[in-house]
Amino acid sequence: MEYANLRRQAASLKRSLFDQGYLDEQFCQVEDLQDEASPNFAEEVVSLFFKDSARLVANIEQAMEKYPGDFNRWDAHMQQLKGSCFSIGASKMSNECTSFRNSCAEENAEGCRRSFQKVKREHAILRQKLESYFQLLRQAGPARTATRSGGK
């Protein structure tokens, strides 16, 4: 059945996201909040995450250009992004956010620039992978309970 196949592909993709460290247990917490009233809650949160994080990344980029050496400002912006990463379980991204913040604490501008490039890269990769995941789920349709086939 096409539905079963798509569901299997989605499950496999999700497993690989965990295995490769892109996501952590927190993502399961987000999915656990789905119910009949909010069947697409996880996709809504993730969609909001990518919309909001794009804005936060732009803010950080602007801050780094406009306020060179203002590590407190850079750190404050990155803290916001890190919080959002934590909320959805974006593990690799939040690790890079932490690296950036460590560089800020050390007042290491070059370290900040390197970490920031990694944050942007992980952001793009995660976006692509989660878009694929949710596309598979949408194609599969709502979860169905197993039913017996055949006659009496």
Add this chain to the structure above:
Amino acid sequence: MASNAQGSHMKALLVEDAAVETLFHSAILHMFHCETTVAKTGKEAVDLFLEGKKFDIVLCEKEMPVMNGLEAVEKIRAIGETDVKIVGVSVDCNAMEAFMSAGADVFVPKPITLDVLSAIIQEIINKKNNAMV
């Protein structure tokens, strides 16, 4: 987990400016049948209390514009709101001491999990039930 708090109908104040976290934490509170109000700054939170609004639990982020969470917690306690359970939250694990000094009851590092919030909410329910006896 949530079944322990079913029927609690608690009033929660979520003090948070980040959109993703607001959506996520609101959903968790909803799962525990909390009627949730959102304040995007510490000042909005304090103003709600000054208007006479009552809450059973406050989840308060540390870093916010206009007035941060620490200042908000101090002001909420200063106006006599000593019963409300205030939970300080932050990505910074080092924020615990600052929150406790400000008057929070407990600090939870982000991300808040269902298990952790369930335990806190159950404690509030038990306290309310004991107070009614």
